[in-house]
Amino acid sequence: MEDVLLDGEIKINSDYNEKDYDFVADKLYEYNAKASQGLLKKPEHDVYLFLKEKSGQVVGGIFCETYNYCLYIDMFWIADDYRGKGYGKAMIAEAERAGREMGCIFAHTSTFSYQSPHFYQNMGYEIFGILDDYPDGIKQYFLKKKL
Numbered sequence: 001m002e003d004v005l006l007d008g009e010i011k012i013n014s015d016y017n018e019k020d021y022d023f024v025a026d027k028l029y030e031y032n033a034k035a036s037q038g039l040l041k042k043p044e045h046d047v048y049l050f051l052k053e054k055s056g057q058v059v060g061g062i063f064c065e066t067y068n069y070c071l072y073i074d075m076f077w078i079a080d081d082y083r084g085k086g087y088g089k090a091m092i093a094e095a096e097r098a099g100r101e102m103g104c105i106f107a108h109t110s111t112f113s114y115q116s117p118h119f120y121q122n123m124g125y126e127i128f129g130i131l132d133d134y135p136d137g138i139k140q141y142f143l144k145k146k147l
Contacts, residue, residue, distance in 0.1 A: 042069050043104065059082050060082060073095065089123065107145050126144060
């Protein structure tokens with residue numbers, strides 16, 4: 001992408017680097033923490049759980065952020081050979097337990113139609129929004145659950 005000059009001193013460009021990315025992310029976090037009067041930082045601990053074989057090989061994981069006393073399920077994956085055996089249910093339950101223990105009052109996530117909306121619904125999550133503008137009939141579901 002070519003630079004876009006807005007006036008004689010400011011431009012928009014797409015030159016990505018970690019330093020600039022981290023700067024913007026840190027400034028947004030600072031702004032949000034201040035605007036929420038510190039609530040954004042509560043409960044201050046995220047949840048990272050791994051599903052491992054006896055050998056130590058990772059075969060799954062769930063990564064959740066916490067903020068504003070909510071548990072946000074950001075990433076959740078289990079290897080094909082371990083699906084349908086109750087491991088996913090156990091991992092969600094453990095993440096929710098950890099969230100409740102830290103004071104989280106609800107959990108939320110999003111998933112696509114080709115992923116796992118029914119799994120989340122079976123775990124007590126309710127759909128509160130659907131984005132259906134993707135091509136090929138793909139939908140994105142937004143789900144929540146009171147803890």
